[in-house]
Structures are given as C-alpha cells and as structure tokens.
Amino acid sequence: MDVDTKFEVPVIEFRSLDLERGTDEWHHLCKRVREACETYGCFEVVYEKISTELRNKMFGLMKDLVELPLERKQKNVSSIPYHGYIGPGSLFSLLYEGFGLVDASNRDSIKNFTQLMWPDDHAQFCDTLWIKGEMGVSDETLVRLIKYMAPPTRDYERGLHAHTDKSISTIIFDNQVSGLEIEVKDSQWIKLSIYPSSFVFVVGDTLKAWSNERLKVVNHRVIMNGYKNRLSIATFAIPIEGTIIKTPKELIDEQHPQLYKDFDCNVPPIRDRCRSQAGDITKLILALKQFS
Numbered sequence: 403m404d405v406d407t408k409f410e411v412p413v414i415e416f417r418s419l420d421l422e423r424g425t426d427e428w429h430h431l432c433k434r435v436r437e438a439c440e441t442y443g444c445f446e447v448v449y450e451k452i453s454t455e456l457r458n459k460m461f462g463l464m465k466d467l468v469e470l471p472l473e474r475k476q477k478n479v480s481s482i483p484y485h486g487y488i489g490p491g492s493l494f495s496l497l498y499e500g501f502g503l504v505d506a507s508n509r510d511s512i513k514n515f516t517q518l519m520w521p522d523d524h525a526q527f528c529d530t531l532w533i534k535g536e537m538g539v540s541d542e543t544l545v546r547l548i549k550y551m552a553p554p555t556r557d558y559e560r561g562l563h564a565h566t567d568k569s570i571s572t573i574i575f576d577n578q579v580s581g582l583e584i585e586v587k588d589s590q591w592i593k594l595s596i597y598p599s600s601f602v603f604v605v606g607d608t609l610k611a612w613s614n615e616r617l618k619v620v621n622h623r624v625i626m627n628g629y630k631n632r633l634s635i636a637t638f639a640i641p642i643e644g645t646i647i648k649t650p651k652e653l654i655d656e657q658h659p660q661l662y663k664d665f666d667c668n669v670p671p672i673r674d675r676c677r678s679q680a681g682d683i684t685k686l687i688l689a690l691k692q693f694s
C-alpha cells in the first residue's frame with residue numbers, strides 16, 4: 403500500500419465563526435478556505451469551541467449505542483438508501499457499522515432516534531448530540547455515527563472503500579484513532595491525523611458542480627490497523643428541499659465554460675445520492691461566490 407507521509411493538508415484555524423463579513427480577517431480566512439478547496443478538496447479545521455470533554459462524551463455515548471442489541475440497532479431505518487443502520491459486512495466492510503440521523507439539525511429527529519434506540523430514555527444522548535447546534539448547524543443535515551472495528555488480524559484492512567461524498571460538503575471528526583486517508587495522486591494515499599480539537603472539511607460532489615469544478619473533490623477511504631476501534635461522526639450538508647444548484651455567473655468565463663446544467667438535488671435519483679447538511683463552515687464556502 404502506497405502511503406505518502408510527507409504530504410500535509412492545510413490546517414485552518416476558525417477562531418471565531420462570528421467574524422464580521424468584509425473585514426480583512428474574514429477575507430483572509432475566505433481566501434485560505436477557497437485555496438484549500440481548489441487545491442486539495444479538503445482541509446483541517448481547528449475549532450476549539452467544541453470542547454474535548456464534549457467530544458469525549460459524544461464518543462462515550464456512541465460506545466453505548468454500538469453495544470445495543472442488533473434488533474434495536476436495526477430499527478434505525480430510512481427510506482433513503484444509506485441513511486439508516488448499516489451493519490458490519492452488509493454494505494461497506496466487515497469492520498464498518500454506522501447509524502444515520504436524518505434531519506439532525508432538528509431536535510425532534512434526534513429525540514426520535516434516541517427513543518428508538520433507548521425506549522427507556524437516554525436523555526443524555528439527545529442533549530449531548532443536540533449541542534452540535536453550537537457548531538452553527540442550521541439547515542438540513544444527515545449525521546452518520548460510525549464505528550470501525552480494529553481488524554481482528556491486526557493487519558491493514560479496509561474500513562470504508564474509496565469514494566467522494568455526494569453532499570455539498572462533509573465535516574468529520576474522530577476519537578483520535580486514525581484511519582481516514584485521502585488520495586493525493588493516482589493511488590498515492592495519505593493518512594490524516596488531526597489535532598484533537600480539529601475537524602476535517604471535505605468538498606462534496608454538489609459543491610464541486612456548483613463551483614463549475616473550480617473546487618476539487620478528494621477521493622477518501624478508511625483503512626484500519628492496530629487494536630483500537632475508530633469512532634467518527636460525519637455531518638453531511640444537504641441542500642434544502644427545492645434548492646436548484648446553479649453555477650454563479652462569476653464562475654463562468656471563456657477559460658471556464660459552464661460544465662453543469664442547473665439541477666435540483668431533490669429530484670430522485672439525484673436526491674438519494676446527494677443528501678447532506680449545511681453549517682456555518684458551508685456558508686463560508688458559499689461566500690466564495692466572491693471569487694475574483
């Protein structure tokens with residue numbers, strides 16, 4: 403397996419999401435985000451507002467979740483493919499187990515999920531996950547809670563196949579057990595190891611199309627080794643119902659002819675492939691309409 407360890411993705415600090423639009427600091431941040439998305443299709447976001455205690459609490463609760471009986475976990479169903487429970491071996495890999503929380507920016511959805519999993523109440527789960535509201539997540543979201551088992555052989559084993567996300571964008575954070583890799587060149591992969599207070603921001607296919615391919619998508623996968631389970635939380639940005647993805651005219655010129663027709667993500671089957679979430683970080687990306 404060809405893994406390049408010298409390569410590093412940009413690390414961008416989001417000290418405050420309340421940055422005033424139009425200030426020098428704001429322009430500087432936008433530029434760094436844009437360049438990272440144009441060059442790498444992803445970057446590391448340092449964002450300390452979500453405390454280590456809160457992260458640890460979330461991962462502690464995820465451990466309770468994966469230990470529930472299988473029949474209970476299988477109650478996490480969705481009419482949309484890949485949006486419910488996916489057990490080991492069923493779709494992705496023997497190591498992968500994931501839960502889907504559709505419309506996770508809506509407190510009632512989290513409450514419904516919690517009640518399904520813990521009919522006797524597990525208010526702490528609901529309250530903890532809801533604090534994600536702190537991240538400024540305000541639109542439609544799909545959150546996937548994922549566990550990758552440590553490979554029984556202790557050898558390198560695939561946790562998730564190579565793919566790009568269909569979303570607008572995805573934000574991933576983990577329990578500091580690495581495994582996420584990105585493809586930097588054909589078949590050259592690097593393993594990301596991110597700061598405890600960081601997130602990985604990944605450009606999705608929808609954002610790439612919107613940007614007339616000025617922004618890149620990055621192929622990524624999960625490869626596990628060692629003896630620790632990896633837990634990750636991936637939050638996907640989904641265009642709100644009825645949103646037409648339309649490339650802004652500022653991104654179309656002679657060198658960059660329009661590559662995509664306007665499209666509605668919510669028209670099946672596109673909808674089923676594009677569901678995701680939008681938070682402040684995505685809004686910042688959308689501010690990139692100011693490309694010069």
Ligand SMILES: O=C(O)CCC(=O)C(=O)O
Binds near residue numbers: 624
């Ligand atoms: O769990 C991870 O680290 C990556 C998850 C991912 O890429 C996905 O669910 O699309």
Ligand SMILES: [Fe+2]
Binds near residue numbers: 565566567572622
């Ligand atoms: Fe992904």
